[in-house]
Amino acid sequence: xxxxxxxxxxxxxxxxxxxxxxxxxxTVFTAAGVWPxxxxxxxxxxxxxxxxxxxxxxxxxxxxxxxxxELLTALDGVRGLRAAxxxxxxxxxxxxxxxxxxxxxxxxxxxxGDEDTDRKALDAWACEHTDGLVEKMxxxxxxxxxxxxxxxxxxxxxxxxxxxxxxTEIGEGPWAGREVQGLVRxxxxxxxxxxxRAPGGPVTLxxxxxxxxxxxxxxxxxxxxPPGRTLRAGIAAVTREIPSTDASLxxxxxxxxxxxxxxxxxxxxxxxxxxxxxxxxxEAEHDLLDRAALFGLETARDIRTGHFPGxxxxxLAVGSARxxxxxxxxxxxxxxxxxxxxxxxxxxxxxxxRYRVRQAEVGFHRPFGFLAVHRTSxxxxxxxxxxxxxxxxxxxxxxxxxxxAAAWAELDAEExxxxxxx
Numbered sequence: 001x002x003x004x005x006x007x008x009x010x011x012x013x014x015x016x017x018x019x020x021x022x023x024x025x026x027t028v029f030t031a032a033g034v035w036p037x038x039x040x041x042x043x044x045x046x047x048x049x050x051x052x053x054x055x056x057x058x059x060x061x062x063x064x065x066x067x068x069x070e071l072l073t074a075l076d077g078v079r080g081l082r083a084a085x086x087x088x089x090x091x092x093x094x095x096x097x098x099x100x101x102x103x104x105x106x107x108x109x110x111x112x113g114d115e116d117t118d119r120k121a122l123d124a125w126a127c128e129h130t131d132g133l134v135e136k137m138x139x140x141x142x143x144x145x146x147x148x149x150x151x152x153x154x155x156x157x158x159x160x161x162x163x164x165x166x167x168t169e170i171g172e173g174p175w176a177g178r179e180v181q182g183l184v185r186x187x188x189x190x191x192x193x194x195x196x197r198a199p200g201g202p203v204t205l206x207x208x209x210x211x212x213x214x215x216x217x218x219x220x221x222x223x224x225x226p227p228g229r230t231l232r233a234g235i236a237a238v239t240r241e242i243p244s245t246d247a248s249l250x251x252x253x254x255x256x257x258x259x260x261x262x263x264x265x266x267x268x269x270x271x272x273x274x275x276x277x278x279x280x281x282x283e284a285e286h287d288l289l290d291r292a293a294l295f296g297l298e299t300a301r302d303i304r305t306g307h308f309p310g311x312x313x314x315x316l317a318v319g320s321a322r323x324x325x326x327x328x329x330x331x332x333x334x335x336x337x338x339x340x341x342x343x344x345x346x347x348x349x350x351x352x353x354r355y356r357v358r359q360a361e362v363g364f365h366r367p368f369g370f371l372a373v374h375r376t377s378x379x380x381x382x383x384x385x386x387x388x389x390x391x392x393x394x395x396x397x398x399x400x401x402x403x404x405a406a407a408w409a410e411l412d413a414e415e416x417x418x419x420x421x422x
Contacts, residue, residue, distance in 0.1 A: 001070075001071065001074045001374070001376075001377040001379060002067065002070065002071075003377075004059060004067075005059070005067045005070070005071050006377050006378065006379045007058070008035065008057060008058035008059050008067075009031055009032055009035045009071070009379060009380070010031075010235065010239050010378070010379065010380050011058050012031040012034070012035055012056065012057075012058070012295075013029075013030075013031040013032075013235060013380045013383055014232050014235045014236070015294055016029060016031055016291075016294065016383075017029075017228055017231040017232050017235060017383055018228040018229075018231075018232055019228065019291055019294065020228070020284075020286065020383075020384075020385075021227035021228045021230075021231055021369070021384075021385040022226070022227070022228050024226075024227050024367065024385070024387060025385070025387050026280075026282040026283075026284070026384070026385055026386055026387035026388055027282060027284040027384050027385050028282045028283070028284050028325045028326065028327040028336065028338075028382060028383070028384030028385075029284060029286055029323065029325055029338070029382070029383060029384065030153055030323070030325060030336070030338040030340075030381060030382045030383070031380070031383075032071075032075065032153060032379065032380070032381050032382070033151045033152070033153045033323060033325075033338045033339070033340040034151075034288065034295065034323060034340050035057065035068070035071070036068035036071055036072055036085070036104070036151055037068075037085075037149055037150075037151055037340060037342055038053055038056060038057055038064075038295060038296060038297075039057055039059075039064035039065060039067055039068035040064070040065055040068050040102075040103065040104075040149060041053060041149070041300070041308065041311075041318070041342065042054060042057060042061040042064045042065075042296075043061060043062075043064050043065035043068075043099060043102060043310060044096065044099045044308045044309070044310030044311035045061065045300065045307055045308050045310065046307065046308070046309050046310065047299070047307065048299040048307075049296075049299040049300040049307035049308070050307075052293075052296040052297070052298055052299055052300070053296040053297075053300065054296070055296055056294065056295050056296030056297075057296065065099075065102045066102075068104065069102070069104045072085060072104045072151070073104070074377075075153065075381075078212065078213045078214065078374060079212035079213050080155060080156050080157045080210065080211075080212035080213070080214060081153070081154070081155050081212070081213070081214065081381070082129065082152075082153070082154040082155075083151070083152070083153050084106055084107070084129040084151070084152045085103070085104045085105075085106035085107070085149075085150065085151050085152075086106055086107040086108075086109065086122075086125050086129075086148075086149075086150045086151075086152075087103055087106070087107070087108055087109070087147065087148070087149050087150075088107075088108075088109040088110060088111050088118070088121075088122065088147060088148045089110065089111060089146065089147040089148075090110070090111045090113065090145070090146050090147065091110055091111070091112075091113075093146050093147055093312055093314060094312055094313065094314065095311060095312050096309075096310055096311055096312060096313075098310070099310050099311050107125060109121065111141075111145060111146075111147070111148065113143045115141050115142060115143070118141050118145075119137075119141055122137035122139065122141070122148065122150075122341075123135065123136045123137050125137065125150070125152075126138075126150070126152060126324075126339045129152035129154065129339075130152050130154045130337035130338075130339060131154055131156075131337070133154065133326050133335065133336075133337035134152070134324050134325070134326060134337050134338065134339045136324065137150060137339060137341050138285065138322035138323060138324040138339060138340070138341050139320055139322060139341040139342075139343045140319075140320055140343065141343070144319075144345055145319070145343050145344070145345065146312075146314070146316060146343075146344040146345060147316075147343070147344045148341055148342070148343050148344075149341070149342045149343075149344075150339060150340060150341040150342070151339070151340050151341075152337070152338070152339045152340075153336075153337065153338050153381065153382075154335075154336075154337040155214060155334070155335060155336045155337070155372060155381060155382065156333065156334075156335045157210030157211060157212050157214050157215075157216070157333050157334050157335075157372075158210060158211045158332055158333040159208060159209065159210060159211070159331075159332060159333050159334075160209045160210070160211055161185060161187060161209075162185070162331055162332050162333075163183035163184060163185045163275075163277075163331040163332075164183070164184050164185060164331065165181060165182065165183055165184075165279065165330070165331040166182060166184075167179050167180070167181070167182065167392035168180055168181070168182025168276075168278070168392070170365050170366075170389075171365075172365075173223070173365060173366035174366055174367060175365060175366060175388075175389060178389070178391070179391065179392045180278050180279075180389035180390060180391060180392055181278060181279040181330075181389060181390040181391065181392050182276065182277075182278055182279075182392075183275075183276070183277050183278060183279055183330075183331055184274070184275065184276050185274075185275050186272055186273060186274045186275065187272075187273050187275075188270035188271060188272060188273070189273060190246070190247045190248045190271045190272070190273045190358065190360055191246035191247055191248050192206060192207045192208075192209075192247075192273060192275075193205070193206050193207075193246075193247040193259060193273060193275075193360055193362050194207075194237075194244040194245055194246045194247060195244060195245050195247075195250060195255055195256035195259065196233060196234075196236070196237035196242055196243065196244035196245075197242075197243075198229075198232075198233035198236060198237070198242060200225065200229045200233060201221060201222045201225050201229075201233075202221075202222070202256050202257060203219055203220065203221045203225075203230055203233045203234055203237065203256070203257065204219070204220045204256035204257045204258050204259045204362060205217050205218065205219055205220075205234060205237055205238065205244065206218040206220075206275060206277070206362055206364070208334075210333065210334065213374055213375050213376060214372055214373065214374055214375065214381060215372075215373055215375055216329065216334050216370060216371070216372050216373075217234065217238050217370065217371045217373060218277060218364050218368055218369070218370055219231065219233070219234030219237075219368060219369035219370065219371065220256075220257045220258045220362075220364055220366075220368045220369075221233065221257055221368075221369075222257055223257075223366065227367065227369065227385045230368075230369050231369040231371075231383060231385065234369050234371055235371060235380055235383065238371055238373050238378065238380070239378045239380065240378065247259070247261060247273065247360045248271065248358070250360075252358075258362055258363045258364060258365075258366075259360065259361070259362045260360070260361045260362075261358060261359070261360045261361075262358075262359060263357070263358060263359070264357060264358075264359045266357045266359075270357065271357045271358040271359065271360075272357060272358075272359045272360070273359075273360045273361075273362070274359065274360070274361045274362070275362055276361070276362070276363040276364070276365065277363070277364040277365075278364065278365065278386075278389035278390065279329060279330045279331065279389065279390045280327075280328070280329050280386045280388070280389055280390055281326070281327070281328045281329075281390060282326070282327050282384050282385075282386060282387075283324075283325070283326045284323075284324075284325050284326075284384070285322065285323070285324055286322060286323040286324075286325070287320075287321070287322050288321035288322060288323065289301055289318070289320065289321050295321065297318055297321060300317060300318045301317060301318050301319075301321075302317055303317040303319065303345055304317075305317070308344070311344075316344045316345075317344065317345055318342055318343075318344065318345075319343045319344060319345025320341075320342070320343045320345070321340075321341075321342045321343075322340070322341060323338055323339065323340040323341075324338065324339050325337065325338035325339075325382070325384075326338075327370070327372075327382060327384055329370065329386075334372065336372055336381075336382045338382065364386075367385065367386060367387050368385075368386050369383070369384065369385050369386070370382075370383070370384055370385075370386060371383050
């Protein structure tokens, strides 16, 4: 992935984080699903709409379509990650050949004008390309919809080291007194935890390593820190815009939120990191036009005139821009999906403890952020805020376990096919 594009997408993620998690409710969003669509629109825009889209993208409009295609191709090549695009236009929309030819490879379809027929087709596409995690295309449809431009991102990764899961009662904080699905594990790799000193206060980050090219970072700020500020600090740390200090170099005591480091007696020579967190599931619906300026859509949403002569000679405006997203974090792994659509309108015996070692314990037992990050490029694929943990009774939800098992089996099959082809 090109460094310029990664930086541009991460910048949009950071800006969005300040708004998406502002009210402290659980959420998940992916700028990596929005940015390529904005880039394709910018390629066909003119006037103020083109200027605003360029500012939101962070790159020139005349290079945007190529950058979008390269990004989507790179994303689809990451193990455990699927990326897809779709485009559907009304039969009578005459598209500019240059713009149409520049669309990424993907589904091309026709809008019939019949709402039920078109809705079924678009929902089926969203469901198929997210393995059922997102069941509906987040776009309104009527006879006036001129075209729909959509992206779908689906991520599934297994932990290199699974957690142990059991019911856990939280002792303090907003979740005090609740029995939740606790996750626990320990490792000799102390530096999976680090602390960053951001301008708004310190944040503690835990890196949970996946078996493919994507890891998930949990981000904990001070108890009273705004969620958006905590997420933005986490993004700056994982993208290495601000420095962070590994746990092996931190002083004993409580050097970061939720983190305790001390010297203990042990039968083993290795240092130890004990992680305690919770399973979670978050879903969110985002109307991008509620923050039109953030996405460069302030002018483009004005239906009184056309803004995309490079797409069609017909006057076109952005009638809707929405994203549906979901993320699940459990003992075996992580999965997330998002569909974004734009519509154009007209965790014995006492051993002999011979060694003194460093032990770090980190706990995520109050609201925190999470970031799914491509390990090589540092592209943030998904971000979100966990306002609630899964209750402990969901440990016995046989239906959900069966669904997850089927999904993992499908992923294994895909990986075997890839290895055979390789």
